[in-house]
Amino acid sequence: MNMLKKSFLMIGFTLLSVGLFAQSVADAGVKYNDGNTAYNDKDYAAAVDAYTEALNMAKEAGPDADELKSKIEKQLTASYLKKGLSIYKKKDYDGAIAVLEQGYAFADERNDTKYVTKFASVIAQIRGKKGDVLRSEGKLDDAYTEYEMAIEMKPDCVKSFYGEGMVFKEKGNLEAMMEKMNEVVKYGAGNAKMEKTVNAAKANAARALLAKAAEEFNAQNFEEAGKYIDLAATYAPFDEGTMNVFNQFADQVKDVPEMTDAINKAKEVLK
Secondary structure (H helix, E strand, C coil): CCHHHHHHHHHHHHHHHHHHHHHHHHHHHHHHHHHHHHHHCCCHHHHHHHHHHHHHHHHHHHHHHHHHHHHHHHHHHHHHHHHHHHHHCCCCHHHHHHHHHHHHHHHHHCCCHHHHHHHHHHHHHHHHHHHHHHHHCCCHHHHHHHHHHHHHHCCCCHHHHHHHHHHHHHHCCHHHHHHHHHHHHHHHCCCHHHHHHHHHHHHHHHHHHHHHHHHHHHCCCHHHHHHHHHHHHCCCCCCHHHHHHHHHHHHHHCCCHHHHHHHHHHHHHHC
């Protein structure tokens, strides 16, 4: 083959390649628009599928599709979140978590810290909700597992710490209960959105400890009873219901000298 023929052949290959890449970018653009249509129609499952296909096309098209690729990635990330939330609204916790974890991984791969944080928060919230359902069904170990996974995803997940505290309360492990309720107070204090959860943590911890104090008192273990009164007082101020529990107990033990110091000390704290 002479040099002239080789030159024409190379030009032909180049033109063909340019044409193919241009067509690939155009095809990716069409599929991207399909994704936008589905997204605007709130069909987020279809949007994820369309954007995923568009992204694969854009990757094949090479550098010419970089600008389009960036737009696709942004919309695909948002679609994962919207799809997951739409599934969550149907109470399909596992289905929602599966989609959101895909979105989390995709955002993390792209170093999209804004969406990584958002996905982590939503996944933790849903795992916490699933844990609450399991706890209400008496499946305490399964509930605890969900709470732990929520905290792994969001280390300051106040409601999951509260859920864990309630698991330990129901199991009668008051030391572990206190540890978890203290985490609720630690991370929730000063956050208006968490005020209700913080107050519930304090009330449940204090009432459990007062109940234990009464149990020890009835067994005439007065020193132990006093210890649990002291621990309960660390969750002051008490709400009205907890204060009533304390007052009833204080009235019950008022004529027992061994309990006087502990009761008076608690009353000082609760003023």
